[in-house]
Amino acid sequence: MTHKLCGAAGGVSLSDDEIAANFGDLHKPLSQLQAMQAADHCIYCYDAPCITACPTSIDIPTFIHQIRTRNTEGAAKTILSQNIMGGTCARACPTEVLCEQACVRNHGDEEPVEIGLLQRFAVDHLMAKGGEHPFKRAPESGKRIAVVGAGPAGLSCAHRAAMLGHNVTVFEAKPKSGGLNEYGLAAYKMVDDFAQREVDFLMGVGGIEIKHGQALGKDISLRELRDTYGAVFLGVGLGDTNKLGLDGEDKGGVLDAIQFIEDLRQESNKAHMKVGKHVVVIGGGNTAIDAAVQSRALGAEKVTLVYRRGEEAMSATGFEIELARTNGVTVELWAQPVAIHGNGHVASMVFERTAMDEKNGTLVGTGETFEVRTDMVLKAIGQKLDGSALDGLDLAAGKVSVLDGYATSLTGVFAGGDCVKSGEDLTVQAVEDGKQAAHAIDEFLKV
CATH class of the missing domain: 3.50.50.60 (FAD/NAD(P)-binding domain)
Known part of the structure; x- marks a missing residue:
């Protein structure tokens, strides 16, 4: 365990400086030299189990090989092509029970490849570089999509739908975007306002508008969105x-x-x-x-x-x-x-x-x-779905029921993230839900 709080002995009154130090980075980022050493530990195995263990199916051996060959920008694009919120997932994803647990190096006295830290190294490098967004939009489709919730699922859906050429309006109840990434993760996991920097980066693709202070059932209704937009994606999370x-x-x-x-x-x-x-x-x-x-x-x-x-x-x-x-x-x-x-x-x-x-x-x-x-x-005994604004949607076991492709019981309405049952309640799973739902919406709009 490498993260020990300052002044952790019981009864000690902490100074402002000690408190500030306690909220420093949980995992210190790798230097260039450390990243190269960590990348050398990967054997670039065929049919790598780490890829299967990642809910977003990032090609992990490839991006690590790109870091090893000093193509850090290419490594970031490999990550982000599958997981546009790879920066947050590198910080908060439980890699120890996903990709790193599946790593073929993780046996006996060997340690797994530091996949999470390498992912952060690559994505942070690209974001710090600035410049053009790494992905281009397809030609304008003329279709409009409404996304409810600017959390990981909603933002992932919005980004992929925008890449596919659609115009997206995101409706978010809170004053900031990011959902769990902004409001629900420990501060020492998301230092330096990273959640907002990631949202700004994601928005760089274009074609996305976010309206804050717009709560479903209060400021907007599902019926209104269905009447106004070609499709609706619900990434409302678990509000209660x-x-x-x-x-x-x-x-x-x-x-x-x-x-x-x-x-x-x-x-x-x-x-x-x-x-x-x-x-x-x-x-x-x-x-x-x-x-x-x-x-x-x-x-x-x-x-x-x-x-x-x-x-x-x-x-x-x-x-x-x-x-x-x-x-x-x-x-x-x-x-x-x-x-x-x-x-x-x-x-x-x-x-x-x-x-x-x-x-x-x-x-x-x-x-x-x-x-x-x-x-x-x-x-901290769990959250549940507030279904009061979801009239007409089928629910099961307290969550929105979805078919393959994340389609709900209402035509043109799709859902993903914590509000549906699609696997672990993790940011990385929500990102995958939003991405796959965007492709399903794209197919729906072509009919």
């Missing part, structure tokens, strides 16, 4: 958060982790961000880890992450879990919240020990409880 369902959940200090992360991302001076002295984070995913580690980075004396099952069931990767432990987060497994105490503001939480019922394989409470003192609770 799950609740604990406990009395006292409305007490002061009990917050949604995703809101905490969003507020922190939008705060330019992290030292101004308020954090509890004793923080409890509930959940087992990467959002829970991001909230817990960033609480410590802000100076929380004690952070306890509580998850109702065992570590093997956590959706956070092993790297993320180790990141939390390395930075002083206490990980409490097999426990579920049962009570919130406090007079107006949370003062403690009660948890019940859990276990698996071997007879039917369900999670059950054991009756044994323990109490944790806390002045801030961050809930």
Whole structure:
């Protein structure tokens, strides 16, 4: 583990400089020499398993070979031709369970090729160079497409549709584009305003207009978009958060982790961000880890992450879990919240020990409880789709139902990203959804 927070010992009050240092790059970028050395570790194998492991099917051996031969710009184009948001994915994608896990070098005492860092090296080089956008648009089709949501799925769809010659209008509820990349990832993963720089780069292809402050069901309707545009793509994500369902959940200090992360991302001076002295984070995913580690980075004396099952069931990767432990987060497994105490503001939480019922394989409470003192609770127990503005669309298991090609039950309406069930809830999967949906829309508009 290479990322250790400054002043991480419990009880230490952090200075502004220490807090700023704690939000530095999680993974330091490679120098030219380091990139060449890392590229030399790749054996450019035939039928490379790393390509199959990448949801966007980037030709990984080819782009690494291009770096090795000092064709860094070509390497970036190889990456971006498959994943236009390759810069964010290089920073936040769980490569340790995708391409790097599949790397043929990843066995025995050998380490896998540093694919994520090499991808960042190439894409950052191209973006820093500036100049013309690396991809050209096809001749104007005369067709107009509406995209709802300027997150990874929506932006990926917009970019590919624009490349195919269509004019795209993106409707985004928030004041900034980027979705999860801008609002939902830990600040130490996306330093130097990278999410916005990537949006600006993506927009360089032309043919895309983004309208902010446009919420579906409030400022625009699905019916209106269908009447006005040749096709509609929904990349609305999961706007609602799950609740604990406990009395006292409305007490002061009990917050949604995703809101905490969003507020922190939008705060330019992290030292101004308020954090509890004793923080409890509930959940087992990467959002829970991001909230817990960033609480410590802000100076929380004690952070306890509580998850109702065992570590093997956590959706956070092993790297993320180790990141939390390395930075002083206490990980409490097999426990579920049962009570919130406090007079107006949370003062403690009660948890019940859990276990698996071997007879039917369900999670059950054991009756044994323990109490944790806390002045801030961050809930990271999942998000859900707000379907109130999706009249007429078929839903299944709380998500938008789509057929092959990401077509929904409404003619001319397509969907992708977290709002559909297409695989892992990852930025890289959302990018792939948007890209493939753009090609499906292109075929639809030709009929």
